[in-house]
Amino acid sequence: xxxxxxxxAEVKKPGASVKVSCQxxxxxxxxxxxxxxxxxxxxxxxxxxxxxTQTGDTNYAQNLRGRxxxxxxxxxxxxxxxxxxxxSDDTAVYFCARCPTPSCYLKAFDRxxxxxxxxxxx
Amino acid sequence: xxxxxxxPSVSVAPGQTATISCGGNNIGSNVVHWxxxxxxxxxxxxxxxxxxRPSGISERFSGSNSGNTATLxxxxxxxxxxxxxxxxxxxxxIESPAVFGGGTKLTVL
Numbered sequence: 001x002x003x004x005x006x007x008x009a010e011v012k013k014p015g016a017s018v019k020v021s022c023q024x025x026x027x028x029x030x031x032x033x034x035x036x037x038x039x040x041x042x043x044x045x046x047x048x049x050x051x052x053t054q055t056g057d058t059n060y061a062q063n064l065r066g067r068x069x070x071x072x073x074x075x076x077x078x079x080x081x082x083x084x085x086x087x088s089d090d091t092a093v094y095f096c097a098r099c100p101t102p103s104c105y106l107k108a109f110d111r112x113x114x115x116x117x118x119x120x121x122x
Numbered sequence: 123x124x125x126x127x128x129x130p131s132v133s134v135a136p137g138q139t140a141t142i143s144c145g146g147n148n149i150g151s152n153v154v155h156w157x158x159x160x161x162x163x164x165x166x167x168x169x170x171x172x173x174x175r176p177s178g179i180s181e182r183f184s185g186s187n188s189g190n191t192a193t194l195x196x197x198x199x200x201x202x203x204x205x206x207x208x209x210x211x212x213x214x215x216i217e218s219p220a221v222f223g224g225g226t227k228l229t230v231l
Binding site: 035044069108110112 | 136155157165167170183206210218220224
């Protein structure tokens with residue numbers, strides 16, 4: 001069955017970087033895009049960006065441009081999200097989510113990973 | 123950037139119908155998707171493209187979208203439907219193409 005399995009919880013100091021992985025199974029990886037969405041404690045969902053798993057093209061939320069990089073490794077069916085220069089405002093649960101086409105634009109997020117807790121604290 | 127406005131909370135008795143609104147400027151010209159999120163869990167897609175249901179989602183969930191308001195309707199509400207619900211659209215803005223509403227907490231009385 002379709003599964004997105006994310007890497008484990010992370011604790012980082014301010015100024016550090018974090019890289020979260022999302023390994024897909026149960027479907028053809030490069031036929032479906034991957035978006036990343038985060039949720040701060042007690043808050044709503046916030047879209048971070050997506051990667052076209054076929055071409056590697058990316059589209060990031062403007063407020064994260066320059067700090068976020070999304071990549072994919074088609075050989076291991078894994079998508080990655082790296083966030084740099086972390087502050088306490090980046091403390092959140094980070095989700096990967098599948099889109100039904102290689103590009104996520106205009107599409108719904110039809111399957112989600114279990115989430116990765118990232119805590120930024122000195 | 124595009125703003126989606128949802129009521130913070132909606133309460134309904136078991137067996138009744140819940141309606142959750144999602145307001146946005148001319149949202150009827152956008153495609154709206156809806157997600158359900160229970161505490162400590164990842165979101166689940168319940169309605170896509172305004173009114174379509176993914177496989178495995180109950181027929182009790184339906185959606186509509188017109189003018190400045192999109193609506194998620196849940197009929198015969200049960201305790202298991204208690205969750206946060208989020209609407210989402212794709213906007214042509216370069217700031218953040220994908221936008222979520224603030225979420226609505228559905229409470230089953």
